[in-house]
Amino acid sequence: MLKVYNSLTRRKEEFVPIEPGKVRMYVCGMTVYDYCHLGHARVLVVFDVIVRHLRSLGYDVTYVRNITDVDDKIIDRALKRGESIQRLTARYIEAMHEDADALGVLRPDFEPRATESMSDIIHMIQALLDKGYAYQADNGDIYYSVSHFEHYGQLSGKQLEDLRSGARVEVDEAKRDPLDFVLWKSAKPGEPAWPSPWGEGRPGWHIECSAMSTECLGAHFDIHGGGMDLKFPHHENEIAQSEAATGEHFVNYWIHNGFVQVDEEKMSKSLGNFFTVREILERYQPEEVRYFILASHYRSPLNYSDDNLDKARAALQRLYTALRDSGAVDAGSVEADQEYVRRFEAAMNDDFNTPEALAVLFELVRAINRARESGSAEVCRLAATLKQLGGRLGLLQADPEAYLRGPHGAGEEGPDDAEIDRLVARRDQARADRDWAEADRIREQLEGLGIVLEDSPGGTRWRRA
RNA sequence: GGCUGGGUGGCAGAGUGGCUAUGCAGCGGAUUGCAAAUCCGUGGACCUCGGUUCGACUCCGGGCCCAGCCUCCA
Secondary structure, rough: OEEOOOOOOOOOEEOOOOEEEEEEEEEEEEEEOOOOOOHHHHHHHHHHHHHHHHOOOEEEEEEEEEEEEEOHHHHHHHHOOOOOOHHHHHHHHHHHHHHHHHHOOOOEEEEEHHHHHHHHHHHHHHHHHHHOOEEOOOOEEEEEEEHOOOOOOOOOOOOHHHHHHOOOOOOOOOOOOOOOOEEEEEEOOOOOOOOOOOOOOOOOOHHHHHHHHHHHHOOOEEEEEEEHHHHHHHHHHHHHHHHHHHHOOOOOEEEEOOEEEEOOOEEEOOOOOOOOOHOOOOOHHHHHHHHHHHHOOOOEEEEEOOHHHHHHHHHHHHHHHHHOOOOOOOOOHOOOOOOHHHHHHHHHHHHOOOHHHHHHHHHHHHHHHHHHOOOOOOHHHHHHHHHHHHHHHHOOOOOOOHHHHOOOOOOOOOOHHHHHHHHHHHHHHHHOOOOHHHHHHHHHHHHHHHEEEEEEEOEEEEEOO
């Protein structure tokens, strides 16, 4: 039985889909005006694993992840770069896809864009106007009237009064209430604009997600996800918009992932303490980044440091070492060990507890190595189990030797394989001659190049440290 | 100020009302020409103060500390 922590109720709940056997899920994606940083990578990977797990349980999942391709930041950035908005967003959308692909993130089933959803957005705004939840201000902008929505604050646990007294909301003369938020911004010169019943303009940020999710998944769907920082006001506003416009309950389960932190502080653009995915991939393999993300529970903070990435590398080396020479190449055709599968699923069914699931993988590693030492025929089956379960997390699908020998980052320079093989062969000769001094000298030389040797009865092999 | 979430061994990071997390690092042993990899064994933790209980790191309450949201942010 799958249990999910629901941000709306603040407790773990049994997951029951609206329609048996089917899951409809929406995740807030990126605003494309810059490269993905590690925080974006976390959202991508976390929800990718959630989708993979739901599918492994047999659910038919429809996964929607939007792209925000028009907003103030995009407009500013395009202006500064002297580049058209279309060119800018196209570039960053492509970059995002490259990063997501590198990290082993499966593509969502639908990836709607705000600029391609204008009629849905306009229809929803019109519905809100018709029902009295929205009004047009003197400046032409359309606002959502927060006080008209009875349940405003249910997701974030905030009272309207508390929010008002918080008083950090910028006072805008056009608004009737400082907490009202914009649905449609009337066009200013030089800005991109679309025609609407209220004149040329563009949508506010919150309305696009309401419109796109409703369009792709219906007025009522199962899961809505995103980063913690979107809980308020973005998701709160989405609920207000969608439920007011459709009259239906919007989402059953809200899932929010925790932040990536640097030195105990949130990684964010405004603080300038962020690392882009491509920067990190200069020095680490994508799978190591993915492992690093999954080594913490999705709701916990994830502290970025080289030390923690190095630990991810060490962990993957142990996993892949167990898979080496195990006959698990074609793991899918081997029946998995059901006891380990059961424990893995129990961990994942407990609110997607990936650290616990990884612990099961390491217990499999020990079982494999033990079986190997005792010459048991179980090695292949256990290794196949490890590879299958790793696959459910999007890990361990590479050729073990290729992973262990591979360079550690896209930017790494080092000796090529042929050169290493040549040195290893020379050392083998020295060892055959029992010239230990020469053998050790070559080994140290290789060590200096970041190559570790492993002698075994079957011969010497090497990997990158 | 209001609202979330959290404080676990050297580090990272799960979990449980009484029983080994797991990984890295450490220590002892096996193995090895020496290493590496691997195996076996081992030390080490539950912020603080009360309460509930036969028994709490685990449940409840107070305190302290940390992060986040209340403004764009994954």
